[in-house]
Amino acid sequence: MSQDAKYIPALRFKFLTPLYDPVLRRGMREQTVKNRLIHEAGLTPNARVLDLGCGTGTLTILVKQSQPTADVVGFDGDAQVLDIARAKARQHGVNITLEQGMAYQLPYPNNSFDRVFSSLVLHHLTTQDRARALSEVKRVLKPGGEFWVIDFGKPHNPLAFLVSRVMRNLERTKDLIDGLLPDQLQRAGFPRVEVVARFMTLFGTIVLYRARGADTNPDLC
Ligand SMILES: C[S@@+](CC[C@H](N)C(=O)[O-])C[C@H]1O[C@@H](n2cnc3c(N)ncnc32)[C@H](O)[C@@H]1O
Numbered sequence: 001m002s003q004d005a006k007y008i009p010a011l012r013f014k015f016l017t018p019l020y021d022p023v024l025r026r027g028m029r030e031q032t033v034k035n036r037l038i039h040e041a042g043l044t045p046n047a048r049v050l051d052l053g054c055g056t057g058t059l060t061i062l063v064k065q066s067q068p069t070a071d072v073v074g075f076d077g078d079a080q081v082l083d084i085a086r087a088k089a090r091q092h093g094v095n096i097t098l099e100q101g102m103a104y105q106l107p108y109p110n111n112s113f114d115r116v117f118s119s120l121v122l123h124h125l126t127t128q129d130r131a132r133a134l135s136e137v138k139r140v141l142k143p144g145g146e147f148w149v150i151d152f153g154k155p156h157n158p159l160a161f162l163v164s165r166v167m168r169n170l171e172r173t174k175d176l177i178d179g180l181l182p183d184q185l186q187r188a189g190f191p192r193v194e195v196v197a198r199f200m201t202l203f204g205t206i207v208l209y210r211a212r213g214a215d216t217n218p219d220l221c
Helices: 014-027 030-040 058-066 079-092 127-140 158-167 181-187
Strands: 048-052 071-076 097-100 113-119 141-152 192-201 204-212
Touching: 014 030, 014 079, 030 058, 030 113, 030 141, 030 192, 030 204, 048 058, 048 127, 058 071, 058 079, 058 113, 071 079, 079 097, 113 127, 127 141, 127 181, 141 181, 158 204, 181 192, 181 204
Parallel strands: 048 071, 048 113, 071 097, 113 141
Antiparallel strands: 141 204, 192 204
């Protein structure tokens, strides 16, 4: 499935995939950022959670460890990265479902998940595929469900601005570094988008977003 010419694997080139975990750990403050997402996302014990573009499964496993009775699904387009995720899940003794497919064509019925998480995936998609993927996320979320995104965002300090001059030319980060994601989320049916946190990393500003539909109760925020 990841034979698509437009497809960008975890570290851009397939031969670099085995290096993905060490690069992310050191360069992206991975534990800090992913644990913050889990802390903020308000997972309940019976939640159904989709980790869209789960890669090597680090977040998927953390979610399951934080709520062992939750039903947690990791989904990615790349068979090689899913093999790594399966091995890590076995090693950690967690029972998660890992499935292969494209983010813009999800094999799940409407209203399937309480939460969808997407960590560092949306900058791998073309603007058009990102719009399709966001609509798919809206479709598979239950009414009142929430979409949580970790990805590049507008630089929030001078150093991040300098780093962004390089990063905006890599992969498909430009829209996100230009701060266009909230508009794209709104167009996909998420009128309520918040920046929950910003993180300075070696690769520049990483933003944690929460996106909700009009069907969420503002009194519960
Ligand atoms: C930078 S990695 C992020 C992995 C993981 N979410 C994390 O935070 O470590 C991006 C992932 O998105 C996946 N991906 C890229 N394009 C995709 C698509 N069209 N459909 C599904 N997954 C995709 C890649 O295979 C890769 O595993």
